[in-house]
Amino acid sequence: MKQETIIPVIYGPTAVGKTQLAFQLNNYCSDIISADSRQIYRYLDIGTGKDLPSGSVFMKTALLPAAKEHHYHWGYWQLPTGQRLWLLDLISPRRHFSAYLWAEITGQLIQHLLVDNRQPLIVGGTGFYIKVLLDGLDITSEKSAWRQKNYWQKQPLVKLQQRVKKYWQKKWYILSNAERQNKQRLVRMIEIVQKNGWQGHKNFLDSHINVRGIGILRPWAKLKKYVRLRTFQRIERGLLVEIENLLTRGYYWSMPGLNTLAYKEWQGFFDRKDTFWSALRKWQGDEIHYASRQRLWFRHDSRFTWVDGDEFTPRQAVKIFGF
Numbered sequence: 217m218k219q220e221t222i223i224p225v226i227y228g229p230t231a232v233g234k235t236q237l238a239f240q241l242n243n244y245c246s247d248i249i250s251a252d253s254r255q256i257y258r259y260l261d262i263g264t265g266k267d268l269p270s271g272s273v274f275m276k277t278a279l280l281p282a283a284k285e286h287h288y289h290w291g292y293w294q295l296p297t298g299q300r301l302w303l304l305d306l307i308s309p310r311r312h313f314s315a316y317l318w319a320e321i322t323g324q325l326i327q328h329l330l331v332d333n334r335q336p337l338i339v340g341g342t343g344f345y346i347k348v349l350l351d352g353l354d355i356t357s358e359k360s361a362w363r364q365k366n367y368w369q370k371q372p373l374v375k376l377q378q379r380v381k382k383y384w385q386k387k388w389y390i391l392s393n394a395e396r397q398n399k400q401r402l403v404r405m406i407e408i409v410q411k412n413g414w415q416g417h418k419n420f421l422d423s424h425i426n427v428r429g430i431g432i433l434r435p436w437a438k439l440k441k442y443v444r445l446r447t448f449q450r451i452e453r454g455l456l457v458e459i460e461n462l463l464t465r466g467y468y469w470s471m472p473g474l475n476t477l478a479y480k481e482w483q484g485f486f487d488r489k490d491t492f493w494s495a496l497r498k499w500q501g502d503e504i505h506y507a508s509r510q511r512l513w514f515r516h517d518s519r520f521t522w523v524d525g526d527e528f529t530p531r532q533a534v535k536i537f538g539f
Contacts, residue, residue: 221426222538227251227520244539319353347513432522521536
């Protein structure tokens with residue numbers, strides 16, 4: 217029987233100090249895994265708040281199975297703290313992503329790190345990503361089936377062909393050339409495989425792995441103040457120039473990367489339909505609304521200890537995690 221392994225998690229809304237706490241635990245955690253649904257996009261740096269320390273260097277490394285299958289931009293950021301930061305800059309702003317895909321690659325990455333005797337630490341504010349990783353996903357539910365179908369309909373033909381060939385090899389070889397070029401036909405075949413071959417509850421972590429989480433909060437009035445302040449700081453750092461560069465490079469507003477928080481609110485401004493201040497207020501309102509929803513995840517989860525971000529110290533985190 218395998219010995220129980222504890223994976224620490226730091227969760228909380230934006231602007232509560234999650235990332236800085238992770239950096240301060242460098243003597244205990246060698247690898248940080250980002251759980252942020254926006255920071256997975258390449259070239260979206262300022263609006264998503266990647267805030268990498270000066271001197272950080274991106275290092276390519278051997279592909280994990282999921283990274284190879286989905287053609288991720290794979291590697292880690294080597295930080296001045298000595299830690300490695302994973303799952304930033306994973307995909308192009310053109311591509312769709314999901315909690316399922318994040319949990320899949322994170323589960324594989326955790327196993328890889330543990331084999332190398334490294335200690336991972338999950339840090340982020342996308343509650344659904346972390347929830348799916350910790351508790352798995354019912355892939356036979358109607359809602360999940362709809363998400364899967366919606367995901368496959370958006371994939372390129374070559375990816376659908378690869379999936380069918382991999383999971384229904386006998387059927388693939390008797391398909392006509394016309395059927396192999398028919399996206400709807402291939403999506404339907406994938407649905408059948410999912411229904412009959414992937415039934416049940418999909419777990420992403422081995423049974424011997426358990427989590428111990430810290431949830432960080434700040435008083436609501438103070439948090440809203442921090443959120444508004446951060447929007448001004450990101451504009452000063454060049455958010456609007458970053459968006460202009462993305463548009464110049466051929467990315468457009470309906471793409472998943474630009475159709476996200478901190479970017480989508482500026483479409484009216486760039487289309488000359490909104491003023492600067494109108495777009496800013498819209499962005500600030502969306503950020504505050506998102507932070508209010510982030511506060512609800514794991515509030516009654518016994519695996520998480522909730523703390524005040526203004527008073528909490530790294531020494532207390534070490535005690536909670538049991539390092």
